[in-house]
Amino acid sequence: MATQTKLKRVIAPFLLNIQKCFRISPRGICLISGAPRSGTSALNDWLGSQPSVATFPESRILVSVNAFIEEAFRFKNLERDRSEIEKLARHLIYDYYLNSRVLFGKKLIVEKEPLEPIAFPSKNYQQFILNMREILPDLKLLFVIRDPVATIWSMSRRTWGESLTTPESRRFSLDEYAENWRASADIALQIPSIPNAYLLQFGNLVNHPESESEKIFDFLNIHEGVFFQPRPTSEVSFSENERNRILQNVQPKLEELRLQGIANL
Numbered sequence: 316m317a318t319q320t321k322l323k324r325v326i327a328p329f330l331l332n333i334q335k336c337f338r339i340s341p342r343g344i345c346l347i348s349g350a351p352r353s354g355t356s357a358l359n360d361w362l363g364s365q366p367s368v369a370t371f372p373e374s375r376i377l378v379s380v381n382a383f384i385e386e387a388f389r390f391k392n393l394e395r396d397r398s399e400i401e402k403l404a405r406h407l408i409y410d411y412y413l414n415s416r417v418l419f420g421k422k423l424i425v426e427k428e429p430l431e432p433i434a435f436p437s438k439n440y441q442q443f444i445l446n447m448r449e450i451l452p453d454l455k456l457l458f459v460i461r462d463p464v465a466t467i468w469s470m471s472r473r474t475w476g477e478s479l480t481t482p483e484s485r486r487f488s489l490d491e492y493a494e495n496w497r498a499s500a501d502i503a504l505q506i507p508s509i510p511n512a513y514l515l516q517f518g519n520l521v522n523h524p525e526s527e528s529e530k531i532f533d534f535l536n537i538h539e540g541v542f543f544q545p546r547p548t549s550e551v552s553f554s555e556n557e558r559n560r561i562l563q564n565v566q567p568k569l570e571e572l573r574l575q576g577i578a579n580l
Contacts, residue, residue: 335410349503352473356372365541368425369423369424377426381446458512458515460516462518463580489560490564
């Protein structure tokens with residue numbers, strides 16, 4: 316085992332150089348997104364266990380490129396060169412992946428980027444999705460939606476901001492978490508009409524892992540994959556008043572989802 320590890324350390328830089336010189340990268344790319352704590356990590360971990368997949372969970376390269384695009388297109392001369400700017404942004408993304416890891420044998424890059432206010436202070440989540448689809452025309456979007464009470468409970472159990480250069484640990488109010496879930500639900504409502512996008516109702520994946528895994532494999536063109544294995548989640552312990560407050564906050568959006576057949580969250 317020690318000999319194999321040493322051999323990998325010797326070979327890896329050589330393979331990285333070949334990869335970068337000849338720009339050898341997987342043909343497919345997928346973005347996992349949705350509200351934070353909605354199951355995106357579980358989905359990323361599962362897909363990352365497939366031999367043909369390389370995952371880059373929250374690398375922040377897409378967030379950074381999105382900020383660059385937003386700033387660049389404020390200026391007329393750069394906006395006029397939109398296609399060239401987007402081409403540069405596309406190269407930056409793939410160069411990052413090619414420089415980060417040996418990707419030989421991988422057919423698909425999977426990036427996970429939840430929609431949360433630390434990464435997106437403007438909270439313009441829809442524009443992020445639109446920008447990524449514009450920059451990466453072949454991008455497949457795997458959008459996750461989960462029960463709001465469970466999602467918000469999980470959000471409230473952690474602090475935010477540790478990934479920043481200068482960490483600023485933050486927590487948000489239940490109303491702010493509910494606002495975030497509603498913003499993600501707005502995007503979820505649009506997913507069925509978007510090409511190369513798949514709306515994953517997390518309840519379907521947990522309750523019907525084999526059939527839902529097959530649908531995702533078909534969407535991502537993964538062959539002979541290992542099915543998703545549900546894992547225990549933390550018990551929701553909101554008080555009755557807190558739960559009622561959350562449900563009152565998100566009920567109109569839940570009704571909109573239900574009317575579109577999106578109910579197994």
